[in-house]
Amino acid sequence: MKQAQLEKPSIRQTQLMLKIGITGGIGSGKTTVCKLFETLGIPVYYADERAKYLMQHEHFLIDQLKKNFGDEVYENGRLNRALLAEKVFNNKPKLELLNSIVHPAVYRDTERWVEEQKIKKPPYLIKEAALLIETGSYKSLDKLIMVTAPLEQRINRVSARDKISVEDVMARVRNQLPEDEKIKLADFIITNDGDIANLEKQVAEVHQQILNSLNQT
C-alpha cells in the first residue's frame, strides 16, 4: 500500500460515541490488550473473529462467496477455509475480490454492533483487527491504538500459541505492512515487550488519556 493513501483518523464531532481501533502485527498482543480494556468496561468488537462467524452464518455473504469462488468452497454447509485460501494464494486480484466481499459485511456488522452497545452507554468502543490499516477500515474510526512487540517475541509467542513453525509465522508476518509504517498513524502506542503487569499499566494509562480527551470535547 502506498503511504500517500494513509490518513490519520480524526474525531468526528458529529459522532456520539468514540470508536477506537486497535491493531498491530501478528502476535503483538492485540487480543491480550483488548481483554484488558474489557476488564475496564470497554466493549470490544473482534473483527477477525466476527469475519469468520459471518462467513459461516450470513446468507448474503455466503451466496456472494459461492458465486465468486465456486459452490465447492462450502462443503455440507461448512466453509472450506483451506480451499478458499488456496484459491486466493498468490493471486492479488482474487484476494482483492475476497476482501471486497468480506469487508463490507464486517463493516455492516460493526455498525449493527455499535448500535447495540449504545444502550450500555460506555465511554468509548474498541474495534480490533489485524489488518485495520491495510484494509482502510481504520478511516471510519476516531483514534488508533497500535500494539507493538519485538519481532522475535511475536514469532515465539505465536509459534507457541498456535503450535506452528517459525517459518509459518514468518509467512503470515510478510502479509502485513511493516510495523513502522503503521506506527506513524497511531494516536497511542502500547509496547508489549514486558510482562502482563506492564501491559496492564499501559492499558490503564491509555484508557485514562482517552477519558481525559472525552472530557475536553
Ligand code: ATP
Ligand atoms: P494475532 O495477530 O495472531 O491475532 P494477537 O496480536 O492478538 O495475535 P495475542 O493473541 O494477544 O496476540 O498474543 C499472542 C500470544 O502471546 C498469546 O498466547 C498471548 O497469551 C501471549 N502474550 C501476549 N502478550 C504477552 C505478554 N506480555 N507476556 C506473555 N505472553 C504474552
